[in-house]
Amino acid sequence: MIPFDFEYYRPSSTSEAVQIFMELDAAGKNPRYYGGGTELISMARMNSLSFGAVIDIKAIPECNVLEIDNGHLMLGTTLTLTRLHESNLFPLLAQAGSRVADHTIQSKITLGGNLCGSIIYKEALLPLLLTDTEALIAGPSGMKTRQVNAIFNQSVQLEPAEFIVQLHMAEKYLALPYIHVKKTKQDKINYPLVTICALKNGQEIRVAFSGVSDFPFRCSNMEAALNERSRPIDSRVARALEVMPVRVLNNLEGSADFRRFILTNLLTSVVGSLEADAI
Amino acid sequence: MKEMLTEGLIYLNINGEVRKTLVRPADTLLFALRERLGLTGAKPGCENGDCGACTVLVDGWPVKSCLMLAVEACDHEITTIEGLNNTPIQREFVEKFAFQCGYCTPGFIMNCQGLINIHPDASDEVINEWLQSNICRCTSYEEITAAVKSALNTVNNDPVS
Ligand code: FES
Ligand code: FES
Numbered sequence: 001m002i003p004f005d006f007e008y009y010r011p012s013s014t015s016e017a018v019q020i021f022m023e024l025d026a027a028g029k030n031p032r033y034y035g036g037g038t039e040l041i042s043m044a045r046m047n048s049l050s051f052g053a054v055i056d057i058k059a060i061p062e063c064n065v066l067e068i069d070n071g072h073l074m075l076g077t078t079l080t081l082t083r084l085h086e087s088n089l090f091p092l093l094a095q096a097g098s099r100v101a102d103h104t105i106q107s108k109i110t111l112g113g114n115l116c117g118s119i120i121y122k123e124a125l126l127p128l129l130l131t132d133t134e135a136l137i138a139g140p141s142g143m144k145t146r147q148v149n150a151i152f153n154q155s156v157q158l159e160p161a162e163f164i165v166q167l168h169m170a171e172k173y174l175a176l177p178y179i180h181v182k183k184t185k186q187d188k189i190n191y192p193l194v195t196i197c198a199l200k201n202g203q204e205i206r207v208a209f210s211g212v213s214d215f216p217f218r219c220s221n222m223e224a225a226l227n228e229r230s231r232p233i234d235s236r237v238a239r240a241l242e243v244m245p246v247r248v249l250n251n252l253e254g255s256a257d258f259r260r261f262i263l264t265n266l267l268t269s270v271v272g273s274l275e276a277d278a279i
Numbered sequence: 280m281k282e283m284l285t286e287g288l289i290y291l292n293i294n295g296e297v298r299k300t301l302v303r304p305a306d307t308l309l310f311a312l313r314e315r316l317g318l319t320g321a322k323p324g325c326e327n328g329d330c331g332a333c334t335v336l337v338d339g340w341p342v343k344s345c346l347m348l349a350v351e352a353c354d355h356e357i358t359t360i361e362g363l364n365n366t367p368i369q370r371e372f373v374e375k376f377a378f379q380c381g382y383c384t385p386g387f388i389m390n391c392q393g394l395i396n397i398h399p400d401a402s403d404e405v406i407n408e409w410l411q412s413n414i415c416r417c418t419s420y421e422e423i424t425a426a427v428k429s430a431l432n433t434v435n436n437d438p439v440s
Contacts, residue, residue: 001310001326008304008350010281020280038346041307042327054304056351059281082340104341104390104412105328189411 002044007053014062014138014165017055021161022140029053033163035078035110038101039117049118062136062165063112073174075167077112081124084111090169092178093127096197099182100124102189112164116156119191122216123182125152126197126208129218131173136166154215176201177277179270182211183262185253193254194262200274203227207270212259213246221245226271233275237267283350291352293318294362302349308342309333311349312359320360320385324414331413334386335359341393341412358392360385367433368392371426379417387413391427395434406431 007029011017017033024031029052032040037056043049057063063078066087073089081097085106088094100106100114100123114124125148133148139162148167151157158164177200184190192211199206205227208218225239241264248263250256283289286303293316300315309326312318312335324332326345333344336358363369368391371377378384387410394401394409401409406427415423 002305002307005285005303005305007285008283008348012280016280036346037348037351038328041346041348044305045326098408101328102331102412103409104331104334104343105346107340108342108346 002041003047004044004050006044006051008056009053010056010059012059012061014060014143017057017060017163018138018140018161021055024053024055025161031055033057033116035113036080036108037113038105038108039113039119043118057112057163058110060165065166068171071171072168073171075111077115077164077166078110080107081109081111081114082107084124090127090174092130092180092197092199093124095180096123096127096195099180099195111167115152116158116164120214121191121195121210122152123192123195123210125216126195126210126218127178127199128152128167128169129208129216130197130199130206131169133167133169135164136168137162138165139163149218152216154217173199173201177274179273181266181270183266191253193259194266196263196266196270198270198274203229205271205274207267209263211249211253212244212263213249215246217246219243219245226267229275233268233271237264237271240267289350289353291316291349291357292355293357294359300349304348304350306349307345308335308347308349308352308357309344311352312344315349318359318361321389322382322385324382324386329414330383330386331390332383332386334389334413336389336393336396339393339396341390341409343412358389360389363388363392366392367430368395368427371430371433372423375422375426375429377419377422377426378415379419383413383415383417383419387415387423391423391430394427395430399431399434401431 031053032051034054034056058078063076065074065076085094085098128148134145179198182195183193195210197208210216221243222240248256248259283304302311322332324330328343328346334341335344337355
């Protein structure tokens with residue numbers, strides 16, 4: 001049982017959602033945008049988060065879009081991970097989402113919730129980082145677009161009243177060769193020790209990571225090292241780890257050394273497989 | 280815009296019937312079903328989305344009712360274990376001895392029923408993927424898997440069963 005009360009709003013347009021957010025915020029009600037709500041409900045139940053109002057954005061039509069239009073895949077952010085998996089329009093994203101929590105919860109967790117919640121792993125972000133994805137954002141000054149790489153850069157860089165309505169990526173990326181691999185400490189359903197998503201765009205390999213540090217990332221210096229084909233793969237991987245721009249997580253799930261060990265092995269096999277077209 | 284600012288009446292479509300009930304906006308669907316509507320088939324276990332004991336169907340899909348607000352469920356079709364009557368999956372749970380204490384059983388059955396509705400042609404891989412959403416502390420996993428496979432067989436060979 002959630003030990004405190006809050007108000008519930010279900011707007012039917014983006015402008016209505018932003019408007020009510022600003023009014024509630026001004027009234028000191030500490031509102032939250034609400035998608036699937038799984039994280040908000042479980043944190044509220046444990047009293048580790050409190051808020052005075054939730055704004056359920058699932059009834060906003062633009063947030064439910066799932067279509068290819070004008071050479072771009074358009075994904076509403078209230079689509080559930082299950083919906084993305086069942087549609088399979090973007091197989092890498094479908095696969096990354098299908099390893100978040102368990103199957104039943106995936107039909108409640110939304111794409112936007114996985115990206116903007118407080119759990120650090122955000123595994124659905126990795127395919128977006130690899131595909132030059134743009135986000136359509138609703139906020140006090142109306143709608144705007146921004147690159148996902150700029151929004152999710154060491155933290156979620158959105159203003160309090162803003163929320164992501166849709167994500168757009170070029171159709172050309174959807175069918176590229178890819179690899180998704182997730183390693184956990186023990187059970188299949190768990191947070192990642194290391195998750196890697198990789199795409200092969202022409203001869204170029206792109207790689208993004210979750211579980212390695214306290215925020216998912218993609219790094220051009222690491223990719224430059226990994227794509228230096230004149231060198232053997234193990235020396236490229238070693239070089240990529242040298243230039244890795246993050247502090248490796250060291251927690252109960254796994255030590256930093258163990259994560260580095262796994263990362264080395266996974267990267268070696270991911271690069272090898274993509275270069276050999278073995279997928 | 281729809282809104283609910285404080286405790287009030289909502290209408291829920293449960294097992295084909297519209298039911299009126301009093302909830303706070305902060306009440307979960309699990310709480311409303313059990314404490315307000317007397318539908319105690321969905322069980323509270325972890326209340327954290329981990330165990331699956333509270334699973335119900337919402338628009339045909341399994342949902343952990345501890346992770347859904349009651350007010351959020353308005354305008355959706357909810358099916359609880361009380362809404363199933365002698366279905367193939369219920370019969371197969373009995374036939375295959377797929378429970379011991381029975382606490383996890385309603386949740387498992389609702390998840391399996393969702394699978395049978397949505398993927399009647401489910402492969403072993405899909406079955407395993409779906410069943411991983413529920414926990415059985417009596418470890419009846421082998422028997423539960425046998426039950427769902429058998430129910431899928433029944434449904435595929437005799438869709439009106
Ligand atoms: S009580 Fe809902 S998942 Fe455990
Ligand atoms: S039969 Fe006892 S918990 Fe599953």
